Amino acid sequence: MNLLLIGMSRFAQRRVLPAVAALERIDRLDIASAHARAQDVRHLPKFGLLHSDWREALERNRPGLVYVSTTNSEHATVVRHALDTGNHVVVDKPGLLSLAVVEEVLTVARSSGLVVAEAVCYSFHPVFEAVRSVFDELGTEGMTAAAVFTPPVPPGDFRYDRRKGGGALMDTGPYFASLGRVLWGVEPERLSVVVGNRSADGLDTSYSVLAGYPGGRAVTGHFGFTTLYQNCLRLAGPGFTAGIERAFSIPPDMTAELEVTFGEQHEVRRINRSDSLEIFLSWVLGAIDAGSREFDDPLISDARTLDRLVRAAALP
Helix, strand or coil: CEEEEECCCHHHHHHHHHHHHHCCCCCEEEEECCCCCHHHHCCCCCEEEEECCHHHHHHHCCCCEEEECCCHHHHHHHHHHHHHCCCEEEECCCCCCCHHHHHHHHHHHHHHCCCEEECCCHHHCCHHHHHHHHHHHHCCCCCEEEEEECCCCCCCCHHHCHHHCCCHHHHHHHHHHHHHHHHHCCCCCEEEEEEEEECCCCCEEEEEEEEEEHHHEEEEEEEECCCCCCEEEEEEECCEEEEEECCCCCCCCCCEEEEEEECCEEEEEEECCCCHHHHHHHHHHHHHHHCCCCCHHHHHHHHHHHHHHHHHCCCC
């Protein structure tokens, strides 16, 4: 299968390109970017063609898999066009900026037999298999998950631009929105949000959230751009605690560690180095081959929760 990468974001350069190079099912990589230069990309493994216009690229390429890594505000337009030209689609988070657009896009994808998936790929890291094994041993009733994720966002980045779909709620909201689904397979029954910081034009740059889930479970979290880098997940239930550092973006070259304490026993379960994005893309390719709709429910579930988060924050 051919893959067309639309947009050359930092994430695409750092994570998507190496993952594509490692996947045997992807034969060729084309790139559509108004800013990339031929001398910068011709050395890439599997590289085929460089297009300056993504619309032209979609019209010229035979259908395959499209990875959308543009500014957030462009996602919906690009995804619609990619589906209309017969392509399966992976889109960076936040995949689409409203629940209504997600529902519209899913209707088109289902009627066309095409896969559309949002690249919230942290949960595909094997450390979360280890988390679920802890749950099998100890249960999840009454559990609390505490998450902190404050990734660095450099000045001038589009995430500080409301017109481009910026803001902390859009950038990090998909991590919160997916967390209850990933851990327990459920959406929140209730949630509240406090926006901690806003830019001069009122754009949210940090927020804290508290959400309640079925079974007495809860998520507390702080997300945003305004502190030093933090990235951790702590779990606490009756008789045990567990923790993961770098939980939402474990680097492919890092040995992950799941620290578990139950009773008076403490252990560290080490997880082999893994590329969560490569694993996620391999699952997408498997869904394409099988004609599976396994990515539909996560996409719509997370969109519903993100929609509730944004409404609860009462953004202007």
